[in-house]
Amino acid sequence: MSRPPAAPVDAPPMPPVEPSLSDCCGSGCSPCIVDLYQDALDRYEAELEAWRARQAGAAAPPAGTADAG
Numbered sequence: 001m002s003r004p005p006a007a008p009v010d011a012p013p014m015p016p017v018e019p020s021l022s023d024c025c026g027s028g029c030s031p032c033i034v035d036l037y038q039d040a041l042d043r044y045e046a047e048l049e050a051w052r053a054r055q056a057g058a059a060a061p062p063a064g065t066a067d068a069g
Contacts, residue, residue: 010054013047016040 019033031039 010051010058012051013044015044
């Protein structure tokens with residue numbers, strides 16, 4: 001007998017690695033590594049918010065299953 005496949009794990013998103021100040025060459029690149037980091041940070045924050053919403057929804061009991069007590 002085989003086991004059913006495990007449910008996929010909904011792991012939280014990983015934050016981007018912040019570049020050090022020395023990673024910027026200071027020559028006015030477009031986009032600058034700092035701009036790229038900010039874009040990645042914005043995406044991370046949106047993904048984290050969506051993940052938290054999924055976790056809150058997963059923790060709630062299914063509708064109609066509340067104890068009528």
